[in-house]
Amino acid sequence: MRGPGAPIGRRERSKQDKRERIRDAARELFALHGVGGVTTQQIADHADVAIGTLYLYAATKAELLIMVQNQKFATAIDDGLAAASTATGTIDEVLAVIRPVVSCLREHVENGRTYLHELIFGDPTEPYRREGLTLAARLEGGLATLLARDQRINPQDAGTLARVITAILHLSTTATVYMDRSVEEILADLGEQTQSILAQRHRGDEVRRLG
Structure with a gap:
């Protein structure tokens, strides 16, 4: 077994090179x-590999798309969580996290919609989908953490609210009726819906407290 500091062997380097060439070729062609x-x-x-070799790394075109989009999704989540640290107020923090994710998904509308569809309805045990679902859980967890910092929201409710927000995000970026919406329009709608959810919850808490 190769130790942490041991050099990568020729065979492993060859496999890594082919994987990167396939991913880069898929990214370029999907973008175009x-x-x-x-x-x-x-x-x-485009990757200069045999079709049989490609299938060793991704069995379907959907898996190739997920491979490519996972990398973009991970970067978007990192950027969003970093941006939230300088935002002020719960709604602004939520939108700071979501903005890079929406931009990533709308970079190419067809690719973004297909990516989310495949994550949700594809085989969750397939490695690339499993990685994508892990990223989605990370996004949801990041939202739950920042929502829980609002003293009016308890941790359990923060997790539920984060799930609702990500469900709204999914609908806003995949539904055919919203295909022509810009990033700013999607964010505005997300902000309004999140504000409404929080306001309703706070009113309910106030009623229970007075009752």
């Missing part, structure tokens, strides 16, 4: 043509 306008053979040709 969308997932629906590209074939796995085109990606294999």
